[in-house]
Amino acid sequence: MDSADEEELLFLSMSIAYIQQRRKPRLWVRNFFKKRETHGVCSSLYNDLVIQDAIGYKNTLRMSPEDLEILLQKVSPKITKHDTNFRQAISPKDQLLVTLRYLATGDTYTALMLISRISKTKISVFVPEVCKAIVQVLADYVKMPTTTEGWEDIAQNFKLKWNLPHCIGHIDGRHIEMIRPKNGNDYLNYRKNFSIVLLGLVDANYNFLYADVGTPGKISDSEVFNSSNLYRSLQNNTLNLPPPKPLPGRTQPSPYVIIGDDAFALSKHLLKPYSYYQINGHPEKMFNYRLNRGRVVVENAFGILSARFKVLRQSILVSPQKASTIVLACVYLHNFLRKSEKSHYLYTPSGSLDEINPVSGEITLGTWRDRNQGMISLQRVPSMDCAEGVAVREEFKAFFMT
Template sequence: MLTMEDYDALAILGLVMCLKKKKKRNLWCKDWLMKRKQFSHTNLLCELKFAPQDWHNYLRMNEEAYLNLLALVSPLIKKQDTVMREAISPHERLTATLRFLATGRSYQCMKFSTIISPQALSQIIPETCDALYEILRKDYLKFPKTEEEWRIIAREFEQKWNFPHCLGAIDGKHVEIVPPSNSGWLYYNYKHRHSMVLLAIVDAKYRFLLVDFGTNGRDSDGGVLLNTKFYEKLEKKALNIPTEERLHNSPRILPYVLPYVFVADDAFPLRKDMMKPFRQNDLDSRIKKIYNYRTSRARRIVENAFGILAARFRIYRTQMNMSPETIGSVVRATCALHNYLMSSSLNSYAPSECFDSEHYEQGTITSGFTTRDSTLEPLQRTTLGRTIQTANQIRSQFMTYFVTEGKVPWQDNFVH
């Protein structure tokens, strides 16, 4: 029989065991993360003001462009202080996001320079990307809505790239990703990688007119265009594209009356509103080679735009390891930032060596470093399929124009 002393001993033993089993309380926040003002990379930015090139390399823009961007986006990303803690400022949120886009580093790596926890960064960066896209698209990523806006784009293409009635260069790229759990082969593309597709239309000044992102990499590349709202409106003739008109320098007798078109590569179909080069096996005449040179010359603009995008925002050189929704936010934000920087600080963001350059006398083309180093995979070319006769006739008219009234003095040098 147990005595009172035995019961007391058992009670004490039970209490000791309960105390041992009780979890040790975790810290609310690591000590060094509480010292953001002391260790944050924003302190480094104060020093980089005196080294403009280093500032630009760090955030991919100069100080003036950054301060203007901060003023634009602050109302959307500013948070209220609470009695528990002081909110992370818009300045810290924006610099962390820009540095993430510029480097492609993980949240775990970013925490050491930003002094912000990975959990907080996983909320801050997508929110800031969404805010950047929302605030910049109004002025810097506007899709043409009227016939006159389309004509302005076409005039710029003719002046800069000698291609009349061109509404934009269209292309798509595979953006490599880490596939979501249980997604199987959904994002597996023809290059044996997992990806999502970025489709874009670019104007004569290397700026995105339209970006459409989200098609999974497994879809047939020839069908990427068909999955877009742009294609739906193009088919319904709901884009307010001008009707066919006489080219301004064509003769009044037997004038060239041609439609407005987009230029594309072999990943897209030949249509009445979309011109593309002849395939290599079909180049059986000099006139076709000249047409290919002139069309490719206009279409190269979109390749350069993608090259600059991937070079400046090196997140594109990684396998994006985020949810598809967050990846979409990142891609749209970088495209909007590209246009903003092409407009506000062209010389520092995209100096001349970024672009392909032509040597007219030698008939050679030197690729810009952004095109050579681009890691974005192109779309797979489509099968031949059937082409409507009208599209072939329109291509023939452009081809004839390029060797008559629309001839440029140097084009023969580029045909071998």
Template sequence: MNETVYQKLLSLVSPFIKKKDTIMRRAISPHERLTATLRFPATGRSYECLKFSTRISPQSLGKIIPETCNILYKVLGKYMQFPNSEEKWKEIATLFEERWHFPHCIGAMDGKHIEIIPPHNSGSYYHNYKGKHMVLLAIVDAKYQFLQVDFRTNGRISDCGVLQNTSFFEKLVNENLHISQPDDVSDNLKNVPYVFFADDAFPLRTNILKPFRQGLLDSAKKEVFNCRLSRARHIVENVFGILASRFRIFQSPINLEPENIEKVVMGTCALHNLLIEQQSNTYAPVNLMYQENNYDGSVISSGCDR
């Protein structure tokens, strides 16, 4: 994060995190609160470790960081706005088609299992076959930005179960998302609906597409469909990869109370969208990612090999 973006962020959160001095001691300034909060997910260090670089006690950090992350998620809401009109959905679909050559895609969805150290006496509530986790369900657009995130479900629930517990799925079923009506893609493709892409863990619906299973790949057309869909859907996997590489808190179990974990995770998702929007060249540079050769379909590797 460069200084310009940091100063902009500081001006947004300062009115909400500024505290008054008392006759006993000087209040911790918004600048100190914000820098400590940004260091926590970026480094993945504990409160005990951060006290040396921030000069703030672990007890105070335990209050400051979740509170500031919650404020970050709220003030950065304009960078994570869910489309509410047919025009905005069509803008997303147009960009997906330009970049990934798949028409009428309005978002890619997937779940990321975030490892935590569960509360005492929680039993198997957070346990699944991968370990002890909470699930981050995300829908992303073609610009590597989150459209919507949900992080309230324990790891025992599958991705499909997480989806069905969200307000997004309820609106999707009740057709309250203001998605554009099906229209023609070409002379050969008529009345095609606008859809979200997902993997095999999600339900197949008119507005949710997923690949054909391996046993059903009995034609070249199905294989091409799987290739195109997977190529476009992998953008959500890339977003999770960027998030985990830039915020190292996701690379080890998070040792916080579940409600504080939610605030930190949601705050980092909002920061991700801000940095993609404001300084994507340094936050997620193109030369650090695999790219595809448009002529022969081969993969071009770059700095990601080093």
């Protein structure tokens, strides 16, 4: 073996030894992010609030610590990430708290980065993922009845609280503004803003029974309902609604109905007020008064939703698909907190909702109305009312006059 071969062999041996002995790559992270565990949103803010300022904690999250822990346990399996040789994974608790703050405040990702010490790139990735997990784990909190008895219970609540028999929900919608998407013209609404539509059916307790999100804002508002699964289920008679029966004191069988406004077309199962030009006297005015008085439930549901989740009051800076997931997460959290024994009065404290006096019928307005809610209502436009719907409305008008 000559000297050249010996030198080559020696170099090869040294290279192999170096590779075998080299140290594992160190975690690379900016100094600002290294203090996340001690100065981030979990350790520095919420932990201090829980220990030192329980009232401040409740006002910040509108959620009890117990319900936060329940929610964390539910979503953790779906959002847990693993450490790599280059990065330390963000804990499920940090992901959830940052997401809840984003929904509650509408803060930019840059602002969230400063308080959480998590890069805005990571935040932009996990916020939609956490929202998707919230919708999945809280699926049972937003759903329509599947039995006739379930719909009858809802109708009974409307009758007792608002004196509206045969009512199975109030429907309404809002445009949720967003950044211009790639196919922006499809999302340009009547206000010349880019938006997706949130369509919701609400029960007598201000909870959402049904939510449809993502219809492009360009679609005529009267067609939003017609393109929904709820409309198709009504048309196909697959909701297991109770059979028609007479209203109290009447003899003509009447179907169970959803109540809407002029953004929707009158039909067999959708009741709406008379338009201004249709009012001929006191009976129509009385009908409109009774219907509009009961519609405060849907106004309150959307009002509280946008008052508590301020991300809905500004342009959402993500794609339509991610924006839809974010909006749905707000709806599901709304029902989760409304139905919680521990968080119910934190989310909607006394005086925040409209209240009706059962004796005088007078309505006391809730504090949520004191602020501009930001979401755009559906456009009220003339629509073709079917003859069957007209007959149903006439029967309800006669009932209200008795």
